[in-house]
Amino acid sequence: MMEIIVNGQPYQLDEKPGEMLADLLRYRLGLTGTKVGCNESECGACTVLLDGSPVLSCSYPAVKASGHNITTIEGLAEKKTIPDQVVKLHPLQEAFIAKGAVQCGFCIPGQIMTSYGLLLANPNPGDHDIREALKDTLCRCAGYSAISEAIMDAGAVMRGEGHITRRAVPESSLARNSVGRLADRPEAVAKVTGKAKFSDDIHFDGMLIGRAKRTYTPHAFVRSIDLSDARKIPGIRAILTAADLKHAHNHGLVVNDWPILIGIDERVRYVGDAVAIVAADSKESADEAIAAIRVVYDEQPVIDNPVLARQPGVTQLHETGNLLKHIKVRKGDVEVGFASSDLVIEHTFHTAMTDHAFIEPECSIARVNEEGRMEVYVGSQIPYSDRKQVAAAIGFSEDRVRIIGMLIGGGFGGKEDIMGQIHAALLASETGHPVKILFDRHESLLVHPKRHATQIHVKIGAKWDGRLVAVQTELYGDTGAYASLGEKVMTRATTHSIGPYESDHARADCYAMYTNNPPAGAFRGFGVTQSAFAIESLMDMLAKELGVDPIELRRKNALHVGSVTGTGQVLKDSVGLLECIEKVETELRSRVEGDPFAPRPCPDDPARVRAWGFSTAFKNTGLGGGAPDEAGADVELYEDGTLQVRTSSAELGQGLCTVLRLIVAEEMEIAAEKVDVLLSDTDLTPDGGPTTASRQTYVSGNAGLHAAREFKEAIRSVLAEKFDCEPEAIQIRGGMAVIAGQVLTLADVYQVFKEVQREPRIRTLYRAPETKPLGQGGDMHFAFSFAAQAAEVEVDTRTGEVKVLEIIAATDVGAAINPLGLAVQVEGGAVMGLGNALTEAFLTRGGKVITDRMARYRIPSITHTPEVTSFIVEHPVASGPFGAKGVGEIVSIPTTPAITNAIFNATGYRVDHLPVDQELVARHIHASKFVKPADQ
Amino acid sequence: MDSVVAARNPGDGVGPDARPVEKCRLITSTDPMTAWKQYYLPQTLSEAIQTINSCNPSCLIISGGTDLLLELTQRHRPAVENLIDVSRVIExxxxxxxxxxxxxxxxxxxxxxxxxxxxxxxxxxxxxxxxxxxxxxxxxxxxxxxxxxxxxxxxxxxxxxxxxxxxxxxxxxxxxxxxxxxxxxxxxxxxxxxxxxxxxxxxxxxVHQAGTGSAFSRVMRPQGVALPVINMAAWITVDKAIIQQASIAVGPAGPIPRRAQGLEKFLTGKTFGSSVLAEGQRILLEEVKFRSSPLRATAEYRDHLAGVLLERVLTSAWHRAVDTSYARVS
CATH class of the missing domain: 3.30.465.10 (Uridine Diphospho-n-acetylenolpyruvylglucosamine Reductase; domain 3)
Incomplete structure (x- = not known):
């Protein structure tokens, strides 16, 4: 028996062998505000206070907490007795909201508890203290600067010296009543109090634990599967293999090439393939059963890179061959272009596979409900696609499957594919019990699709004055074992590989190849992260060869209204690239005397050298390429005069809830707080399409806007009938309907709808402007976002270590609907780009994963976070809601090349492999000391 | 096509008609394998020894457990019967x-x-x-x-x-x-x-005598496991600007941490300066053979960094030692 005090409440509990404190809090006491991100003491999400000191509850034995005081996120807000739900937030919770520090929200309880521990020990911490204390509490949305500001303000309040101020973020230059103003997230309070529900936070009686047996071999044929030992494990309820699949055998977002389970004599294509799934009473039983399943593999030679996959004579991993797609861009004639150029340069670049490393690992809970329908609770970026794929796998019609989207603890493109959804549904169907499949970090790293590793060759021909004449690129993309979104991703990489520049002649060829590596799919930037690194590096190399300023070179060639892109699209509006370049340049030149791209010694240590680097980028908004891009939205009026807007698109930290609320409030001319947002439920919300391609503000936002507009029409028509007047005679203003001097509130309007027996809601389907497939010319995309960034690095010339000190960013987003959310998204995107440049490499050797734990895959922490100065450029796009276009990806794309260009400027070392290897930097600087080539 | 599930009474679907019997045997979970069975937190050394005696032989002794518990939960180590956590032992x-x-x-x-x-x-x-x-x-x-x-x-x-x-x-x-x-x-x-x-x-x-100083430094890689590419510590005693005693430890330079005794000997009797440092760096590399570890560092990079770290730790230890020896004089 152990006694433990949690949030002031004493508990007497039995000791459970092997139990960690996080499990006790979450599963025994139901305090699910404490999150488990990695379960290996790396991410800090599970931080709670033990006698006031922050500890990692995921690896702290529960029994060790006996006799101690535990404080969790649930214990921070002051509970008010009447009414029970109303709480007085702790200053930290209030400050996190006011600063916009809350994004996906999954790490936030851990951030707040770590911060609380800091403030208890040090009531007045400085920036350095905060960085030290939060060093290992990771936020993948990277709201670190806002978190720091929140701690400072909360500390002041706790000392009785100050108050919490809103983060200093400018409103949109196009601000209206609601859009463009600073607003809190609708779900912010739930996220700072630990009440927000992610998939693993819900529980059903009789719920079983499901797990998949992974192959751990990258290429083989399964010859036998022996379940006899596994069946003997106590607590096992079901074991399924491919032989038990009665319906679909494969799933896939675009191509149905991904086996649900690999059967006897079928091909294993990567280490994360599943051969069996089990459901058990406990995690321990499930783990034991998985270990007890014996599989005999007939190992095959591994194809571990895309160049090898294209060689003649190698094994074809799929019936369609190893080539997923050859993607071509053709404009003019590059040979003519190169022949007429004054200077031609070329170089080959390599980028590593990278992992999303969202702090919330994948979790699906499936259950057959009382009506015999299948419900799946999952944090998914594409609920309707999950529904389709789950239905096909269990042989249900789609309307008998309901996907209930939970909050998503970071997605970044990594929660678009099926992970545990189908397996959980199959096991729930088999056992009749609810089944939960929660990946641990190891499984998450092993299984879900990554960012494509690429090899990109770029060749540029230019005139002496810097004008580009021809750009040619050749890309190899490692799409891994299965297609996922590989074709689309590599298409985007290819069409953007020419950069945001005008060139009369362009040619790009991309080979998206299947290999035996983990699949590659969507990841923030969608291929453009890779191709921007290549083209922007070569642009700097060109500037050096020509002896021109790198900013000037870009300005001379930058896309503008009227330009024709490499795919033959004439840009009609909203091309703010030149203004982005100018904003960054002005800021940069105001800070640095002389050439910002020249190396300067660090004032306190001349062996550390600083320099700035520059880059631009562009990124499409929306699916494009001829794909119909649509979103449905509902708007419904309630008795109390509030509205709800609904669509199935997902909130994954990017701020869709806030954006939809502000857009609908704007159109209806009511206070934002009067608009509620419901997302991601296939029974309750219409299909909003995939949450991908920076398309939510534009496409789902437009759907919300159109729904609100149509609802106003519906109000007019209902009132016109009731008051017997022309609909045009009715004005809807300030949340009121005005009819010939009579004023009705929305609550009154609701009553009128009821009287005339009309439902007070509307459903609309918004169709974005049509686009053309690649190769047909015309509008391949309906909008592009643009950006420029400058990064200042400091290189330790002794060790080769690189630190990013500052980033200046300018981003053309059309119009800023949600400036507070945008501010942290710009900073977070830059930090993710920094990770892509400096810390992140998902490593495999012969198809086997080396970085199979969080401890081996490092993402940026608060200690890496540079100061970010952000300028929002607003060139409205006519077809966007209030002029807005996509934001999510563009903010991250220019950062990596800005950093690597800065490294060149500081040291003369040209980074052509990502991530930056500090050893190679040191070798370049001290070339004479190194005789052997680096063997890496 | 989906009649199996539809016909089932949701919530109690473990009856024999719900699924083929051979596929799943329902056994009440009694004793699942856990990372440990018994967890002991002795408060004194004698209690710890008693616990060891009573658990013998199937026990594992841990302290904070920040590494070992992960090895257990990640099954890099077999599950144990008894864990003896000595982190609360008063002595x-x-x-x-x-x-x-x-x-x-x-x-x-x-x-x-x-x-x-x-x-x-x-x-x-x-x-x-x-x-x-x-x-x-x-x-x-x-x-x-x-x-x-x-x-x-x-x-x-x-x-x-x-x-x-x-x-x-x-x-x-x-x-x-x-x-x-x-x-x-x-x-x-x-x-x-x-x-x-x-x-x-x-x-x-x-304990610290006047004229002694020590320092530690390391170089990490931003990618991969958070283990140092190389780390080094120095402890020196200085009197009248002469190194009386030097002790230098470095890792990873072999299977276990090691001292650089040749270097220590060389430094003894010297005044710290650039020529002594340069010669010291040469001697260090002569006696310590760093190796290459895949994905982390080549031996050559470690050789180079050893020189950087030696300068760092000696400079720092020297200043600390000299500061305290001045303090003694004044």
Whole structure:
């Protein structure tokens, strides 16, 4: 028996062998505000206070907490007795909201508890203290600067010296009543109090634990599967293999090439393939059963890179061959272009596979409900696609499957594919019990699709004055074992590989190849992260060869209204690239005397050298390429005069809830707080399409806007009938309907709808402007976002270590609907780009994963976070809601090349492999000391 | 097509008609395999010894457990019957000066070691190194005993202790022994401690005399495992601007942490300066052969960094030593 005090409440509990404190809090006491991100003491999400000191509850034995005081996120807000739900937030919770520090929200309880521990020990911490204390509490949305500001303000309040101020973020230059103003997230309070529900936070009686047996071999044929030992494990309820699949055998977002389970004599294509799934009473039983399943593999030679996959004579991993797609861009004639150029340069670049490393690992809970329908609770970026794929796998019609989207603890493109959804549904169907499949970090790293590793060759021909004449690129993309979104991703990489520049002649060829590596799919930037690194590096190399300023070179060639892109699209509006370049340049030149791209010694240590680097980028908004891009939205009026807007698109930290609320409030001319947002439920919300391609503000936002507009029409028509007047005679203003001097509130309007027996809601389907497939010319995309960034690095010339000190960013987003959310998204995107440049490499050797734990895959922490100065450029796009276009990806794309260009400027070392290897930097600087080539 | 599920009464679908019997045997979960069965938290050394005796032989001794518990939960180690957690043992929890030596309890959390005034006075290298192990949450739980017991060739705490000429007190049901730190190491990740029997009680180092100074430094890679590419600690005694005694430890330079005795000998009797440093760097590379580790560093890079770190730790230790020797004069 152990006694433990949690949030002031004493508990007497039995000791459970092997139990960690996080499990006790979450599963025994139901305090699910404490999150488990990695379960290996790396991410800090599970931080709670033990006698006031922050500890990692995921690896702290529960029994060790006996006799101690535990404080969790649930214990921070002051509970008010009447009414029970109303709480007085702790200053930290209030400050996190006011600063916009809350994004996906999954790490936030851990951030707040770590911060609380800091403030208890040090009531007045400085920036350095905060960085030290939060060093290992990771936020993948990277709201670190806002978190720091929140701690400072909360500390002041706790000392009785100050108050919490809103983060200093400018409103949109196009601000209206609601859009463009600073607003809190609708779900912010739930996220700072630990009440927000992610998939693993819900529980059903009789719920079983499901797990998949992974192959751990990258290429083989399964010859036998022996379940006899596994069946003997106590607590096992079901074991399924491919032989038990009665319906679909494969799933896939675009191509149905991904086996649900690999059967006897079928091909294993990567280490994360599943051969069996089990459901058990406990995690321990499930783990034991998985270990007890014996599989005999007939190992095959591994194809571990895309160049090898294209060689003649190698094994074809799929019936369609190893080539997923050859993607071509053709404009003019590059040979003519190169022949007429004054200077031609070329170089080959390599980028590593990278992992999303969202702090919330994948979790699906499936259950057959009382009506015999299948419900799946999952944090998914594409609920309707999950529904389709789950239905096909269990042989249900789609309307008998309901996907209930939970909050998503970071997605970044990594929660678009099926992970545990189908397996959980199959096991729930088999056992009749609810089944939960929660990946641990190891499984998450092993299984879900990554960012494509690429090899990109770029060749540029230019005139002496810097004008580009021809750009040619050749890309190899490692799409891994299965297609996922590989074709689309590599298409985007290819069409953007020419950069945001005008060139009369362009040619790009991309080979998206299947290999035996983990699949590659969507990841923030969608291929453009890779191709921007290549083209922007070569642009700097060109500037050096020509002896021109790198900013000037870009300005001379930058896309503008009227330009024709490499795919033959004439840009009609909203091309703010030149203004982005100018904003960054002005800021940069105001800070640095002389050439910002020249190396300067660090004032306190001349062996550390600083320099700035520059880059631009562009990124499409929306699916494009001829794909119909649509979103449905509902708007419904309630008795109390509030509205709800609904669509199935997902909130994954990017701020869709806030954006939809502000857009609908704007159109209806009511206070934002009067608009509620419901997302991601296939029974309750219409299909909003995939949450991908920076398309939510534009496409789902437009759907919300159109729904609100149509609802106003519906109000007019209902009132016109009731008051017997022309609909045009009715004005809807300030949340009121005005009819010939009579004023009705929305609550009154609701009553009128009821009287005339009309439902007070509307459903609309918004169709974005049509686009053309690649190769047909015309509008391949309906909008592009643009950006420029400058990064200042400091290189330790002794060790080769690189630190990013500052980033200046300018981003053309059309119009800023949600400036507070945008501010942290710009900073977070830059930090993710920094990770892509400096810390992140998902490593495999012969198809086997080396970085199979969080401890081996490092993402940026608060200690890496540079100061970010952000300028929002607003060139409205006519077809966007209030002029807005996509934001999510563009903010991250220019950062990596800005950093690597800065490294060149500081040291003369040209980074052509990502991530930056500090050893190679040191070798370049001290070339004479190194005789052997680096063997890496 | 989906009649199986539709026909089932939801919530109790474990009856024989719900699924083929051979596919799943319903056995009530009684005794699932867990990382451990019994967890002991002895409060005194004698209690710890008693627990060891009563659990013999199937027990594992842990301290903060920040590494070992992960090895258990990730099944890199077989599950154990009994875990004996010695992090609350009172005799292992003090930092005190006694008989000219500084005793540091093996169970003191790293964050307290790093912040302790005695450690900062007598063993700056140890304060610097323990302040860099893991993150703050790990340092609140992890201990110096665990850092040494884990026996990594480049444990930050261990490298500093080694340079500071630390000894360790080990106890077990068989008795107590007092050994030089290096005697605890047999190979990478393998200590000479008898598993399930021996406990590191504390470490002791000579207290700071006027004219002594120590320092620690390391270089990490931003990618991959958070282990140092190379780390180094120095402890020197300076009198009248002459190095009287030098002690340099470096890792990873072989299966276990090591001292650079040739370098130590060379430095003794010298005044620190650029030519001594250059010659010292040469001697260090002559006696210590760094190796390449895939994905982390080549031997050549480590050679280069060894020179960088030697300059860093010697410069820092020299200034600290000279500052205190001036203090003595004045």
């Amino acid at each position: 292992m929890s003090a930092i005190e000066e006694r008989d000219g030596r500084l005793f540091i309890g093996a169970a003191v959390p790293l964050k307290h070691v790093a912040a302790n005034p005695l450690v900062n006075k007598h063993a700056q290298a140890l304060a610097e190194s323990t302040g860099q192990i893991g993150g703050p949450q790990v340092r609140a739980v992890g201990t110096l005993g665990g850092n040494v017991g884990h026996a990594l060739p480049a444990g930050d705490g261990a490298i500093s202790l080694l340079a500071l000429d630390a000894w360790a007190t080990i106890t077990s049901p068989q008795g107590t022994r007092h050994v030089p730190l290096l005697d605890l190491y047999t190979g990478p990740g393998v200590s000479s401690l008898i598993p399930g029997q021996e406990i590191i009680v504390n470490f002791d180092i000579p």
